[in-house]
Amino acid sequence: MTLAQVPQEANKVPGAPRLEEPATVDLARLIGGWSVPVAIVDREGRVCAWNRGAALLYGRTQENVLGQEWSTLVGEDHMRDSLLSLGPDTRRYETRHRAQDGRILDVMVTRTEMLTHDGGSEGALLLVTDLTASRVMEGRLTRRIAQLSVVREIGEALQSAMDLTGILRTILVGATASQGLRFNRAFLLLVDAKRGDLRGRVAIGPSDAEEAARIWSELSRFETRLKELLRKYEPYFDRAQNRVNEIVRALSVRLEDENRFLVRVVRSMTTVRVVNGVEVGSGRRVEEDLLRSLGVASFVAVPLHAEGKPMGLLLADNAITGKSIEDEDVGILELLGIQAALAIERAQLSGELETQVASLEAATRQIRENHDRLLRAERLSAVGQMAARVAHEIRNPLVAIGGFARLLLRDAPAEGSMRENIQIIASEVRRLETILREVLDFSNPTPPRMGKVDLTRLGHEAVELLRWELREASVAIRFEADEDLPEARADRDQVFQALLNVVQNAIHAMPEGGILSLHARSRPGWLELAVRDTGPGIPHEARARIFEPFFTTKSTGSGLGLTIAQNIFREHGGEIQVDTKEGEGTTFYLRLPAAEDTEHVEDPGR
Numbered sequence: 001m002t003l004a005q006v007p008q009e010a011n012k013v014p015g016a017p018r019l020e021e022p023a024t025v026d027l028a029r030l031i032g033g034w035s036v037p038v039a040i041v042d043r044e045g046r047v048c049a050w051n052r053g054a055a056l057l058y059g060r061t062q063e064n065v066l067g068q069e070w071s072t073l074v075g076e077d078h079m080r081d082s083l084l085s086l087g088p089d090t091r092r093y094e095t096r097h098r099a100q101d102g103r104i105l106d107v108m109v110t111r112t113e114m115l116t117h118d119g120g121s122e123g124a125l126l127l128v129t130d131l132t133a134s135r136v137m138e139g140r141l142t143r144r145i146a147q148l149s150v151v152r153e154i155g156e157a158l159q160s161a162m163d164l165t166g167i168l169r170t171i172l173v174g175a176t177a178s179q180g181l182r183f184n185r186a187f188l189l190l191v192d193a194k195r196g197d198l199r200g201r202v203a204i205g206p207s208d209a210e211e212a213a214r215i216w217s218e219l220s221r222f223e224t225r226l227k228e229l230l231r232k233y234e235p236y237f238d239r240a241q242n243r244v245n246e247i248v249r250a251l252s253v254r255l256e257d258e259n260r261f262l263v264r265v266v267r268s269m270t271t272v273r274v275v276n277g278v279e280v281g282s283g284r285r286v287e288e289d290l291l292r293s294l295g296v297a298s299f300v301a302v303p304l305h306a307e308g309k310p311m312g313l314l315l316a317d318n319a320i321t322g323k324s325i326e327d328e329d330v331g332i333l334e335l336l337g338i339q340a341a342l343a344i345e346r347a348q349l350s351g352e353l354e355t356q357v358a359s360l361e362a363a364t365r366q367i368r369e370n371h372d373r374l375l376r377a378e379r380l381s382a383v384g385q386m387a388a389r390v391a392h393e394i395r396n397p398l399v400a401i402g403g404f405a406r407l408l409l410r411d412a413p414a415e416g417s418m419r420e421n422i423q424i425i426a427s428e429v430r431r432l433e434t435i436l437r438e439v440l441d442f443s444n445p446t447p448p449r450m451g452k453v454d455l456t457r458l459g460h461e462a463v464e465l466l467r468w469e470l471r472e473a474s475v476a477i478r479f480e481a482d483e484d485l486p487e488a489r490a491d492r493d494q495v496f497q498a499l500l501n502v503v504q505n506a507i508h509a510m511p512e513g514g515i516l517s518l519h520a521r522s523r524p525g526w527l528e529l530a531v532r533d534t535g536p537g538i539p540h541e542a543r544a545r546i547f548e549p550f551f552t553t554k555s556t557g558s559g560l561g562l563t564i565a566q567n568i569f570r571e572h573g574g575e576i577q578v579d580t581k582e583g584e585g586t587t588f589y590l591r592l593p594a595a596e597d598t599e600h601v602e603d604p605g606r
């Protein structure tokens with residue numbers, strides 16, 4: 001005897017399978033009023049009992065379902081979890097069912113076979129547990145846990161990002177990446193206390209759905225953790241010209257405009273959610289121009305603050321997907337906001353510290369330089385005094401020797417070694433006299449008498465004066481001068497002396513010939529005369545010493561030429577710089593301040 005052959009009282013539907021076994025009939029009657037969904041199927045799997053709970057869950061009455069094939073009826077086509085055996089006749093599985101109205105139900109089915117006394121199957125009792133609600137809950141929980149761990153990861157990333165840019169990027173990536181909080185777009189504004197405003201700094205997010213699809217698909221290739229993602233995200237930040245960055249840069253409000261939405265949120269230090277242009281809670285409308293610039297009417301604004309001090313604002317929205325912003329998204333964003341504010345504060349403090357350290361370093365450098373200069377000045381003045389004394393002592397005997405030598409030369413025979421020897425004495429004395437003059441010039445400099453000096457002309461005059469030496473050494477001249485060159489403010493004679501020293505050195509550097517180039521040009525506030533030779537250059541070890549008094553590599557040099565030239569330029573508020581390449585040549589840059597047009601022109605009278 002099978003279930004199908006048995007007439008049963010509960011079933012009055014024609015053609016439906018009938019319950020016959022008294023125990024089964026009793027069972028059907030027993031379960032009838034239960035709120036737990038239970039159904040009984042016959043051997044062929046057709047429904048022959050359907051209780052109140054089942055009717056409620058699936059939205060179908062007993063009359064509608066009796067005789068129908070169970071798995072077709074509930075749309076059970078696959079099992080989500082494999083069968084779990086609870087005994088020889090009872091199994092449990094999880095699956096999805098469809099209700100009358102199309103709703104998908106997550107259910108767990110416990111199926112107990114009903115056996116006849118001879119061991120055959122008479123059908124089965126199906127107990128259904130609705131898991132839909134707990135599944136939703138579970139999904140939420142999983143997501144929440146994922147988000148929390150993302151916030152933790154962002155926190156870690158923030159710890160390691162020291163500079164402000166890195167921190168801002170981390171915050172934005174965390175708020176938008178699919179591994180992060182999944183907002184479509186995020187904007188960061190920072191308070192600038194000095195300027196008294198709140199200004200948009202950076203933003204992230206696609207400009208439109210098309211770009212969103214592209215970026216998200218590119219980024220989804222990176223199944224990575226957040227830290228890795230930050231690196232991969234880098235190129236997207238550099239597309240700083242995109243729409244969101246234009247938007248964020250236009251977001252700027254004065255902190256005193258307390259009626260503006262952005263200022264209100266920053267000052268109130270509480271998160272505000274805006275839905276359809278209206279603040280949730282207060283019901284206040286947000287300014288139209290802000291909504292227009294953002295291009296959305298629903299977003300969330302999280303104020304960033306550290307130790308009661310407003311730092312900035314984090315705005316996030318779902319402009320592309322239009323997905324509504326849930327309470328829990330806001331909660332997580334707030335968590336992110338707390339970490340962000342601390343990191344930003346840390347970066348700003350360390351930035352301030354850096355500036356202070358830098359200015360301290362600059363001050364120390366200045367002190368050291370002054371100290372060096374002082375030492376140098378002292379040493380020079382000692383050298384100068386000594387040189388002046390020596391020069392003074394030598395001058396009179398030297399004049400006498402020179403006079404006698406010239407006298408002797410007059411009476412010497414026209415030919416012979418005697419005359420040659422006296423000639424040597426006379427020329428060496430002349431050389432000594434020149435050195436003596438240089439030493440005296442150096443040790444007893446006169447203050448410059450300022451006038452207007454045309455550097456181009458001065459260059460031509462120097463070349464003219466040294467024409468003979470240049471020809472002797474087969475040195476070619478190239479002269480270049482910018483047009484309409486302004487005049488320099490200088491003592492013409494002193495600068496001319498310095499220029500001669502430099503040009504002479506250049507000629508000495510090219511005894512076998514070469515090219516001497518002079519270039520007079522104007523620099524903002526300055527005039528510059530560059531003197532370039534094609535000589536051997538200055539060896540590295542000598543470079544630091546060429547301006548030292550008495551440093552020379554020449555058998556006939558005094559080593560004072562450049563010292564004097566440098567002193568003259570310094571006295572003028574100008575400078576001499578050297579640029580040299582061994583084997584290629586040397587350039588001396590002589591720089592002087594430009595004469596002001598209105599300045600009274602003193603006639604140097606010399």
Ligand SMILES: Nc1ncnc2c1ncn2[C@@H]1O[C@H](COP(=O)(O)OP(=O)(O)OP(=O)(O)O)[C@@H](O)[C@H]1O
Pocket residue numbers: 501505506509533535536537538542546547551552553554556557558559560561562563586
């Ligand atoms: N254009 C140059 N190319 C190569 N070396 C140079 C050049 N100008 C200067 N020097 C080096 O710098 C040294 C110092 O130059 P400085 O003009 O002070 O003294 P000097 O030329 O040796 O002697 P003097 O006092 O007679 O000018 C030179 O001896 C030379 O070694």
Ligand SMILES: [Mg+2]
Pocket residue numbers: 501504505557561562
């Ligand atoms: Mg010289």
